[in-house]
Amino acid sequence: MGKLGALAPAILYNYIDNHTKFWVVSWFGLAGWLITEIFVPDTTGLDLREQERYWEFVRAGRGNEYHGVAIHPRHLSLWEHLVLKRSRNYNPELDHTQRIEALHDLYKASHDPNRDEQHDVEDESFVSEDIKKYFAARHRMMKSRDLVHC
Numbered sequence: 001m002g003k004l005g006a007l008a009p010a011i012l013y014n015y016i017d018n019h020t021k022f023w024v025v026s027w028f029g030l031a032g033w034l035i036t037e038i039f040v041p042d043t044t045g046l047d048l049r050e051q052e053r054y055w056e057f058v059r060a061g062r063g064n065e066y067h068g069v070a071i072h073p074r075h076l077s078l079w080e081h082l083v084l085k086r087s088r089n090y091n092p093e094l095d096h097t098q099r100i101e102a103l104h105d106l107y108k109a110s111h112d113p114n115r116d117e118q119h120d121v122e123d124e125s126f127v128s129e130d131i132k133k134y135f136a137a138r139h140r141m142m143k144s145r146d147l148v149h150c
Contacts, residue, residue: 068092103135
């Protein structure tokens with residue numbers, strides 16, 4: 001398709017004068033700008049990991065369960081925001097809870113004594129030392145709370 005987009009003007013420009021070329025290019029430029037404004041999202045400042053997280057939800061058929069910043073109206077195209085209404089599920093508090101649960105699951109899986117070393121937990125690299133300390137302290141707090149209630 002891209003080659004056709006380059007070939008068509010090259011052939012067309014041989015048959016029209018410069019004044020007509022100006023008008024043809026202007027209208028196609030305007031159409032390109034309009035299509036970009038309507039259909040292309042602005043992901044400036046959006047973390048690639050967050051985009052991947054959103055698309056994991058979509059691929060799993062759970063796009064409506066995602067509540068993160070990737071569906072904030074600032075990062076959606078006009079089409080996604082006004083027609084598809086993807087921003088209606090945006091909820092930063094719920095997203096924070098989901099992220100903590102996901103990190104906790106990753107933390108538990110990385111500390112499971114029965115895990116198979118060959119089938120290592122997917123990408124533990126973003127579980128920083130601070131996160132590990134947080135969940136270790138949370139785990140100790142839960143254990144002490146369980147001992148008090150017994």
